[in-house]
Amino acid sequence: MANWGKIARRSFLIGSAAVAGGVAFGVYQYRRELPNPLQPGVGEATLNPWIIINQDGVTLVAARAEMGQGVYTTLPALVAEELDVAWEDVRVIHGPAAQAYYNGGLMSHALPATDYDRTGFQEVMIEAMTVLPKMIGLQVTGGSTSTLDAYEKLRQAGATAREVLKQAAADRLGLPRGSLETRDGRVIAPGGIELSYTDLAVEAAAIDPPRSVELRPRSQWRYLGQSMPRLDMVEKVTGAAEFAIDVRMPDMRFATVRMTPRLGGEMLSFDATAAEAMPGVDRVIDLGTGIAVVASNTWLAMQAADAVEIEWGPAPYPETSEEMLDIIRAALDEAPNSTLRDEGDIDRMEIDPADRVIEAEYTVPWLAHATMEPMSAAAHHTGDRLEIWAGSQAPGFAEARAAEAVGLDADQVSCHVTYLGGGFGRRGESDFIVLAARVAQAVQGTPVQVTWSREEDMRHDFYRPAAAARMRGVLRNGFAHALEGRVAAPSVTRQAMARMTGSAPPGPDKGHVEGMFNQPYAIPNYRVTGHLADLAVPVGFWRSVGNSFNGFFMESFIDEMAIAGGRDPLGFRLDLAEREHAPTAGVLRAVAEMSGWAADRPEGTGMGVAMTHSFHTPVAVVVEVQQQDRDIVLTRAWIACDVGTALDPSIVEAQMVGGLYFGLSAAMMEEISFAGGEVQQVNFPDFDALRIHQAPRVEVRILETQAHLSGVGEPATPPSMPALANAIYDLTGERIRDLPLNRRVRFVV
Amino acid sequence: MATTLTVNGTAHQVDLPDDVPLLWVLRDALGLTGTKYGCGVAACGACTVQIDGEAARSCQVALADVWGQVTTIEGLGTPAALHAVQAAWVEHQVAQCGYCQSGQIMQAATLLAATPDPTDEDIDTALSGNLCRCGTYPRIRAAVHAAAANLRGA
Ligand code: FES
Ligand code: FES
Numbered sequence: 094m095a096n097w098g099k100i101a102r103r104s105f106l107i108g109s110a111a112v113a114g115g116v117a118f119g120v121y122q123y124r125r126e127l128p129n130p131l132q133p134g135v136g137e138a139t140l141n142p143w144i145i146i147n148q149d150g151v152t153l154v155a156a157r158a159e160m161g162q163g164v165y166t167t168l169p170a171l172v173a174e175e176l177d178v179a180w181e182d183v184r185v186i187h188g189p190a191a192q193a194y195y196n197g198g199l200m201s202h203a204l205p206a207t208d209y210d211r212t213g214f215q216e217v218m219i220e221a222m223t224v225l226p227k228m229i230g231l232q233v234t235g236g237s238t239s240t241l242d243a244y245e246k247l248r249q250a251g252a253t254a255r256e257v258l259k260q261a262a263a264d265r266l267g268l269p270r271g272s273l274e275t276r277d278g279r280v281i282a283p284g285g286i287e288l289s290y291t292d293l294a295v296e297a298a299a300i301d302p303p304r305s306v307e308l309r310p311r312s313q314w315r316y317l318g319q320s321m322p323r324l325d326m327v328e329k330v331t332g333a334a335e336f337a338i339d340v341r342m343p344d345m346r347f348a349t350v351r352m353t354p355r356l357g358g359e360m361l362s363f364d365a366t367a368a369e370a371m372p373g374v375d376r377v378i379d380l381g382t383g384i385a386v387v388a389s390n391t392w393l394a395m396q397a398a399d400a401v402e403i404e405w406g407p408a409p410y411p412e413t414s415e416e417m418l419d420i421i422r423a424a425l426d427e428a429p430n431s432t433l434r435d436e437g438d439i440d441r442m443e444i445d446p447a448d449r450v451i452e453a454e455y456t457v458p459w460l461a462h463a464t465m466e467p468m469s470a471a472a473h474h475t476g477d478r479l480e481i482w483a484g485s486q487a488p489g490f491a492e493a494r495a496a497e498a499v500g501l502d503a504d505q506v507s508c509h510v511t512y513l514g515g516g517f518g519r520r521g522e523s524d525f526i527v528l529a530a531r532v533a534q535a536v537q538g539t540p541v542q543v544t545w546s547r548e549e550d551m552r553h554d555f556y557r558p559a560a561a562a563r564m565r566g567v568l569r570n571g572f573a574h575a576l577e578g579r580v581a582a583p584s585v586t587r588q589a590m591a592r593m594t595g596s597a598p599p600g601p602d603k604g605h606v607e608g609m610f611n612q613p614y615a616i617p618n619y620r621v622t623g624h625l626a627d628l629a630v631p632v633g634f635w636r637s638v639g640n641s642f643n644g645f646f647m648e649s650f651i652d653e654m655a656i657a658g659g660r661d662p663l664g665f666r667l668d669l670a671e672r673e674h675a676p677t678a679g680v681l682r683a684v685a686e687m688s689g690w691a692a693d694r695p696e697g698t699g700m701g702v703a704m705t706h707s708f709h710t711p712v713a714v715v716v717e718v719q720q721q722d723r724d725i726v727l728t729r730a731w732i733a734c735d736v737g738t739a740l741d742p743s744i745v746e747a748q749m750v751g752g753l754y755f756g757l758s759a760a761m762m763e764e765i766s767f768a769g770g771e772v773q774q775v776n777f778p779d780f781d782a783l784r785i786h787q788a789p790r791v792e793v794r795i796l797e798t799q800a801h802l803s804g805v806g807e808p809a810t811p812p813s814m815p816a817l818a819n820a821i822y823d824l825t826g827e828r829i830r831d832l833p834l835n836r837r838v839r840f841v842v
Numbered sequence: 843m844a845t846t847l848t849v850n851g852t853a854h855q856v857d858l859p860d861d862v863p864l865l866w867v868l869r870d871a872l873g874l875t876g877t878k879y880g881c882g883v884a885a886c887g888a889c890t891v892q893i894d895g896e897a898a899r900s901c902q903v904a905l906a907d908v909w910g911q912v913t914t915i916e917g918l919g920t921p922a923a924l925h926a927v928q929a930a931w932v933e934h935q936v937a938q939c940g941y942c943q944s945g946q947i948m949q950a951a952t953l954l955a956a957t958p959d960p961t962d963e964d965i966d967t968a969l970s971g972n973l974c975r976c977g978t979y980p981r982i983r984a985a986v987h988a989a990a991a992n993l994r995g996a
Contacts, residue, residue: 159939161976330928754977790980
């Protein structure tokens with residue numbers, strides 16, 4: 094077990110701020126109800142921040158960004174389950190950016206301890222830390238926390254609203270509330286009297302809701318635990334779903350930006366004569382570190398942007414990825430930023446002559462998010478107001494940053510959150526929204542759609558950092574006796590927090606070592622240190638964050654240990670997990686059974702296993718590969734996960750498969766490299782992802798043995814990468830320690 | 843000089859230069875935003891439409907080169923009257939973020955018009971140019987088979 098006492102004596106990266114905040118704000122403020130930001134129109138009523146009722150029916154507010162993960166379905170289902178509305182009648186909107194929609198679940202990751210063996214004390218700490226998101230109105234979609242945060246909150250919202258609707262009916266009919274029932278948007282009284290919610294809503298809004306209501310047990314659920322038809326599906330198959338790039342307004346103009354390709358560098362000079370002479374081009378705007386072109390259509394704006402002659406200043410970081418990797422590797426020998434796990438005594442343990450000691454070093458490259466929809470936002474500046482339409486994972490921050498950029502107060506700026514054409518962490522940043530705001534300011538009075546070219550998008554990301562690890566293991570009688578891991582990379586947490594809040598949090602960076610220090614493996618001597626490399630390349634949250642590299646390092650090395658010890662890789666892991674965490678052992682057993690792991694493999698077939706516990710969810714993956722002529726083909730994959738409660742099994746399955754493919758794409762073929770301080774990859778031909786003919790058949794098994802609900806959007810990504818590398822080892826005998834794998838093997842293209 | 847363009851059965855006069863790609867004519871001039879921009883270089887398939895029934899990457903077809911009647915996702919079917927492929931997409935709950943799906947569906951509809959009973963391999967070949975970053979491929983395969991069965995039965 095990780096030593097909680099030891100950890101508690103250290104400072105917390107996020108935790109300290111949160112706990113201190115709790116004291117500063119006081120209990121009263123924390124308990125205080127946050128104001129309902131919804132402003133009902135005539136004949137409309139809002140019963141709490143999640144429910145609007147008018148003559149057309151019931152509209153539920155999701156308040157989280159729908160980026161494919163199904164929050165526009167699962168979150169309304171939580172409310173509807175208690176509110177008793179028919180699924181076909183449910184409508185969903187994102188709603189405004191507001192403090193009431195803070196994400197308390199984010200703090201579930203903040204404690205610098207493993208989360209599979211939390212004590213009661215730790216649970217209390219986490220509870221206390223939700224004060225921070227509440228106080229600063231941290232409305233963020235990320236960290237696989239949306240359902241975790243919403244699970245109690247939204248069911249309570251539905252239940253208390255149902256009770257006030259019943260009370261309104263009771264008052265009108267002169268009957269006790271207890272004699273009434275609810276069904277499909279109506280209150281039903283004895284004798285067949287029915288009153289619709291739309292009819293009762295205005296009266297109900299005047300009634301004080303009960304503070305809390307007992308929630309229905311799982312045995313009574315009608316929507317939760319079922320695969321519900323997604324509320325966004327019909328729109329998304331008919332072209333009707335509105336993404337930010339699709340926002341159109343009368344007299345709208347179309348713009349694009351071209352910012353310095355040396356990220357963080359300056360623009361020394363530019364000449365827009367040729368661009369401005371192009372028919373249909375309105376103007377070229379100087380944005381300081383780049384330019385924007387406003388024109389009659391997006392394509393023309395992009396052509397004109399290319400026609401501007403620009404001289405760029407140097408980048409504030411080394412020119413090539415090779416030099417950067419040297420800096421990252423060198424950090425492995427510097428003093429650690431964190432030692433979040435230190436069990437046994439790595440430095441003084443005795444090593445028997447019969448023990449086997451193995452060592453290995455690994456690296457992974459920079460990665461782009463490459464969301465399917467390039468960065469885009471629409472904006473309309475009318476002097477004293479700025480309206481923005483954007484796919485934002487953090488609309489509150491976006492409003493604040495945009496307001497700053499154009500010199501307005503935050504309450505003069507509204508960010509309307511559209512559907513996101515993929516997020517993966519990229520759309521938690523506000524850079525593209527700020528640029529759209531500035532373009533709108535420059536053409537004040539005219540609504541403008543600002544669309545980045547794919548080339549601009551790929552070369553101006555907040556990248557998943559390149560990272561390196563040095564691993565050392567000791568095997569005794571075929572068992573893992575010791576594991577020491579060192580991880581080095583630039584700190585995503587520090588950079589991202591500094592962008593969001595203005596200062597980088599001090600103390601150990603948990604996100605940097607997650608996926609390595611917190612794995613539920615019983616290894617008597619187990620130490621993980623995190624080493625931060627100082628590089629000014631923009632880095633950000635990329636689906637599964639630190640787990641995306643640590644999962645690969647850890648589970649490749651565990652595989653190497655198993656093989657060095659003459660053990661079966663799956664059985665070796667099972668031994669380690671069984672003594673530490675039953676749900677993790679459970680997913681390993683499940684995936685062994687599903688994949689027929691124990692059976693003999695035909696010639697030319699390899700299988701690899703990996704397990705990562707992340708976002709509170711253990712996920713085990715087996716990947717099968719085959720040699721077909723000169724190419725390696727990914728034939729099949731199996732995933733077993735334990736999510737505690739699967740609120741919507743179809744969505745959980747889709748997220749597991751999508752998360753797996755996302756990781757496989759990276760492991761096989763993705764790499765961002767730098768030369769001359771500029772990103773070398775520009776578009777999908779040189780930064781591709783898995784295609785349908787390359788995608789393995791996948792079988793998913795969802796287990797529900799954990800006591801708590803856990804994340805589903807990210808945790809399948811980390812184990813996918815080592816599972817594939819381990820399968821290739823099984824097939825070819827070659828251990829590949831540096832991603833992407835296609836530098837060393839040929840995949841079918 | 844205005845060009846006449848027929849999209850989803852409606853004729854439009856488009857006053858844009860000849861070299862503007864059809865994609866941007868649809869999106870920015872006609873307000874038909876169901877057809878998506880993903881790469882602009884024929885590498886992702888998000889912009890797929892049909893021209894005289896043939897699948898085409900609209901980012902690669904200049905306005906002056908449009909050789910026939912254009913059908914976009916909005917013209918294939920509507921929320922009230924879904925095309926068989928769209929209905930199968932709903933039945934199999936294919937879309938995640940949804941951004942690639944207009945292109946996937948237009949490509950799949952084109953495949954089924956020529957190949958009423960496709961194998962997995964036919965599907966993979968036809969759709970390998972349509973990237974999905976969310977990883978909806980297994981459900982795409984299932985939905986294409988379901989749509990094929992429906993269309994054959996109809
Ligand atoms: S936008 Fe046309 S293929 Fe990608
Ligand atoms: S559904 Fe998101 S890219 Fe395909």
